[in-house]
Amino acid sequence: MSSRPADLLIARAVRRGGPWLAVLAATALLGAAADLLLPAALGRAVDVVVRIQSRTGAGPGAETGAGSGAGAGVGAGAGGEAAFGLTGPLATAVLLIALVVACDALGVLAAGVSGARAARWLRSRVVAHTLSVGAGMTRHLAPGEIVTRAGVNVEEAGRTPEAVVTAATLVVPAAGSVVALALIDPWLAVTLVAGLLLIVAVLRAFMRRTTAASGGYQQAQGEIAGMLVGALAGARTITAAGTEDREAARVLAPLPRLRAHGLALWRLQARAGVQAAVVVPLLEIAVLAAGGLRLSAGGLTVGELLAAARYVVLGAGLGSALGYAARIARARSAAQRLEELFAVPPPAYGDRPLPPGPGTLELRDVTVRADGTRLLSGVSLVVPGGTCTAVVGRSGSGKSSLAAVAGRLVDPERGAVLLDGVPLREIGREPLRRAVGYAFERPALFGETLAEAVAFGLPPGDGTAHSTARSRDKARTENATRSRDTARTENAARAAAVAACADVFIRRLPHGYATPVAEAPMSGGEVQRIGLARAFAQAGRLLILDDAMSSLDTVTERQVGRALTGSLSGRTRLVVAHRVTTAAQADQVVWLEDGRVRATGTHERLWHDPGYRAVFRAEDAS
Numbered sequence: 001m002s003s004r005p006a007d008l009l010i011a012r013a014v015r016r017g018g019p020w021l022a023v024l025a026a027t028a029l030l031g032a033a034a035d036l037l038l039p040a041a042l043g044r045a046v047d048v049v050v051r052i053q054s055r056t057g058a059g060p061g062a063e064t065g066a067g068s069g070a071g072a073g074v075g076a077g078a079g080g081e082a083a084f085g086l087t088g089p090l091a092t093a094v095l096l097i098a099l100v101v102a103c104d105a106l107g108v109l110a111a112g113v114s115g116a117r118a119a120r121w122l123r124s125r126v127v128a129h130t131l132s133v134g135a136g137m138t139r140h141l142a143p144g145e146i147v148t149r150a151g152v153n154v155e156e157a158g159r160t161p162e163a164v165v166t167a168a169t170l171v172v173p174a175a176g177s178v179v180a181l182a183l184i185d186p187w188l189a190v191t192l193v194a195g196l197l198l199i200v201a202v203l204r205a206f207m208r209r210t211t212a213a214s215g216g217y218q219q220a221q222g223e224i225a226g227m228l229v230g231a232l233a234g235a236r237t238i239t240a241a242g243t244e245d246r247e248a249a250r251v252l253a254p255l256p257r258l259r260a261h262g263l264a265l266w267r268l269q270a271r272a273g274v275q276a277a278v279v280v281p282l283l284e285i286a287v288l289a290a291g292g293l294r295l296s297a298g299g300l301t302v303g304e305l306l307a308a309a310r311y312v313v314l315g316a317g318l319g320s321a322l323g324y325a326a327r328i329a330r331a332r333s334a335a336q337r338l339e340e341l342f343a344v345p346p347p348a349y350g351d352r353p354l355p356p357g358p359g360t361l362e363l364r365d366v367t368v369r370a371d372g373t374r375l376l377s378g379v380s381l382v383v384p385g386g387t388c389t390a391v392v393g394r395s396g397s398g399k400s401s402l403a404a405v406a407g408r409l410v411d412p413e414r415g416a417v418l419l420d421g422v423p424l425r426e427i428g429r430e431p432l433r434r435a436v437g438y439a440f441e442r443p444a445l446f447g448e449t450l451a452e453a454v455a456f457g458l459p460p461g462d463g464t465a466h467s468t469a470r471s472r473d474k475a476r477t478e479n480a481t482r483s484r485d486t487a488r489t490e491n492a493a494r495a496a497a498v499a500a501c502a503d504v505f506i507r508r509l510p511h512g513y514a515t516p517v518a519e520a521p522m523s524g525g526e527v528q529r530i531g532l533a534r535a536f537a538q539a540g541r542l543l544i545l546d547d548a549m550s551s552l553d554t555v556t557e558r559q560v561g562r563a564l565t566g567s568l569s570g571r572t573r574l575v576v577a578h579r580v581t582t583a584a585q586a587d588q589v590v591w592l593e594d595g596r597v598r599a600t601g602t603h604e605r606l607w608h609d610p611g612y613r614a615v616f617r618a619e620d621a622s
């Protein structure tokens with residue numbers, strides 16, 4: 001994958017640092033400037049001392065105590081002058097040191113906050129995008145992989161603001177040192193530039209190799225997480241089969257690869273560290289040697305040589321960018337993995353509203369394909385508004401695929417699905433999701449309490465009064481409307497729970513509808529009933545039940561079946577059925593075989609066909 005989108009993503013994440021980024025850059029630049037000025041201030045102080053010493057004749061002669069009284073007087077006057085002359089450079093040096101310390105402290109804070117903001121932005125985008133793609137995302141990547149990317153990789157990519165800004169500001173002392181050395185002596189500057197070019201070459205090679213190695217490391221990490229989450233989903237099966245050790249070995253299979261990439265990263269870091277560690281002192285020696293020669297030739301003062309020695313250390317500080325380069329490299333490979341998530345497009349919704357209608361569902365020559373396999377081929381059928389259609393067929397015949405395409409959980413590769421004459425692709429997400437309710441064989445329950453689990457997905461009210469209300473009166477009206485809407489939602493959810501035979505067992509719980517979902521002791525059939533209630537409450541005009549009653553006992557199934565043909569009969573119903581009773585209650589039956597419609601008609605008519613009867617015998621036998 002090209003690293004360009006990843007680099008763009010990093011740039012956008014860095015920008016999320018906002019004003020803290022400016023603080024980070026300002027403290028880094030100010031600190032660098034103070035660092036640059038410090039050698040000059042110290043050099044000046046040394047030169048003042050040397051000048052005073054040479055004027056007073058201090059040094060070897062003074063140490064021997066030689067000198068006249070007048071000379072001593074001159075020495076005392078010069079000593080006072082020295083103290084006075086030193087005050088300026090020393091005070092400047094103290095101020096500069098204080099500035100460096102303050103910049104360091106503020107820089108740490110700014111780095112932390114800007115990094116946290118970048119990570120928050122990345123994480124929100126990853127989560128929102130993953131959920132908007134929905135089931136399509138898990139067809140591309142295992143859930144554990146996705147979680148690793150949203151967690152670990154987001155953290156790595158989010159750490160970039162500090163690394164990028166600090167690495168960029170390291171250029172300032174390097175460039176400043178070159179300029180300062182050029183002012184002292186051009187040959188010293190040339191020596192430093194040669195050394196810096198070498199350091200940049202080391203850094204570039206290090207970055208390239210580290211990006212590749214950390215990509216491999218992160219991939220192995222994601223694979224382990226993906227397989228662990230998969231294994232946990234089947235934990236009961238693993239325990240029942242007694243295959244824990246074998247599973248652990250399977251989950252940890254990428255471990256040798258992880259280790260190899262980890263070692264490669266350490267090796268790269270060590271090698272580049274050694275290279276930088278060799279180049280920097282060599283550079284210092286080279287500059288000092290050149291400076292020493294110039295000093296002996298009278299072209300430099302001692303203070304200038306001292307300043308030059310400090311400038312070369314500052315300039316070669318570019319070598320300390322190694323740590324930042326490693327962080328940027330890891331962030332780039334992490335950003336590439338995030339880009340792979342963003343590359344999976346969410347379903348595009350239209351903007352058409354649904355006109356009033358009975359809920360007539362029509363499939364026109366629909367073909368559905370997944371991973372190269374054809375799940376449905378040229379399926380055409382009409383479910384008249386307000387009627388119930390049962391979808392039957394042997395296991396693997398395409399019933400769930402038909403249920404999925406009928407409410408746009410997947411899109412057909414060819415053909416069209418229409419609700420009341422409007423192609424599903426053209427309907428806006430909101431009206432589509434309000435019009436269609438789904439119940440599944442193994443529903444996932446969301447919400448804190450059972451009441452919320454049943455009402456999940458229901459709008460608290462129709463919201464029309466909320467959006468325009470501005471004045472206080474309007475706000476009061478809005479609150480009243482909201483309370484009315486909430487009450488209406490609760491009533492709708494209760495009525496749906498009654499129809500799905502969930503109300504009976506919910507009310508038997510000590511806290512009834514207020515029971516936290518996580519603490520509600522529910523059987524598979526009871527969970528299915530909550531799922532059914534949720535779908536009954538949500539479905540505006542089309543209700544799709546995909547094997548949603550498989551765990552219900554016969555009595556409960558008959559009761560729910562009565563609700564389907566009674567209180568819910570105003571809606572169009574598409575019911576994937578395995579039992580004869582469900583098919584017999586439906587207005588029409590669609591019989592699928594190998595992803596095609598084998599026949600359509602009433603159950604009574606189809607029952608004459610031995611093949612049709614065999615579908616139910618096969619279901620009973622399975």
Ligand SMILES: Nc1ncnc2c1ncn2[C@@H]1O[C@H](COP(=O)(O)OP(=O)(O)OP(=O)(O)O)[C@@H](O)[C@H]1O
Pocket residue numbers: 139370371373374375393394395396397398399400401402
């Ligand atoms: N994502 C997918 N990729 C490839 N093949 C798939 C995918 N989903 C389903 N299939 C295959 O498509 C066929 C139809 O699956 P579908 O779930 O629609 O059948 P079904 O009639 O609902 O089966 P069952 O009654 O056992 O639930 C099956 O052979 C299944 O293995």
